[in-house]
Amino acid sequence: MTSHHLCRSAQETMNLAADAAHLAQGGEVFALYGELGAGKTTFVKGLAAGLGFQQPVTSPTFNLVHYYRGGRLDLVHYDLYRLKRLEEVEALDLEQELSQENVLAIEWPKLVEPLLPDSRTYRVVFAETQDGAWRVSMTNP
Numbered sequence: 230m231t232s233h234h235l236c237r238s239a240q241e242t243m244n245l246a247a248d249a250a251h252l253a254q255g256g257e258v259f260a261l262y263g264e265l266g267a268g269k270t271t272f273v274k275g276l277a278a279g280l281g282f283q284q285p286v287t288s289p290t291f292n293l294v295h296y297y298r299g300g301r302l303d304l305v306h307y308d309l310y311r312l313k314r315l316e317e318v319e320a321l322d323l324e325q326e327l328s329q330e331n332v333l334a335i336e337w338p339k340l341v342e343p344l345l346p347d348s349r350t351y352r353v354v355f356a357e358t359q360d361g362a363w364r365v366s367m368t369n370p
């Protein structure tokens with residue numbers, strides 16, 4: 230099932246993600262698809278807020294991964310924009326994290342798609358509208 234949401238501000242994108250976080254039970258993967266500046270990190274900020282994290286969420290563009298531990302569920306935030314080869318991802322423990330009771334959010338997930346568990350992966354697609362808002366489409370597992 231795919232749900233469509235019109236997000237006219239970063240706050241609306243965060244609210245959508247926070248709602249998803251409230252429903253999370255652990256083991257969910259949010260694969261975030263959209264161009265540069267589409268709101269993917271903003272969505273992760275909402276996930277973090279919804280899971281109860283107070284600290285600021287910043288983009289892990291250079292480290293590829295940030296960990297948020299000690300919330301209702303732990304959150305692991307990947308940004309794989311700079312990933313060139315699937316082999317590089319081995320160092321990120323992605324597969325190990327996938328097997329644990331936490332929530333994963335992955336920006337630029339194309340390369341790791343073969344590793345994502347279909348039964349637990351929410352695919353979130355961001356598309357800009359003509360008036361500069363963002364249509365966020367979420368496909369449930």
Ligand SMILES: Nc1ncnc2c1ncn2[C@@H]1O[C@H](COP(=O)(O)OP(=O)(O)OP(=O)(O)O)[C@@H](O)[C@H]1O
Pocket residue numbers: 236237238239240241242263264265266267268269270271272288336361362363
């Ligand atoms: N629905 C929205 N409407 C308007 N502005 C938004 C919306 N969502 C996010 N923004 C703003 O757009 C900017 C870029 O957002 P963000 O960093 O989340 O994009 P991104 O998809 O993670 O980009 P990148 O591909 O570079 O990682 C931020 O300033 C954010 O506040």
Ligand SMILES: [Mg+2]
Pocket residue numbers: 269270271288308336
């Ligand atoms: Mg980002």
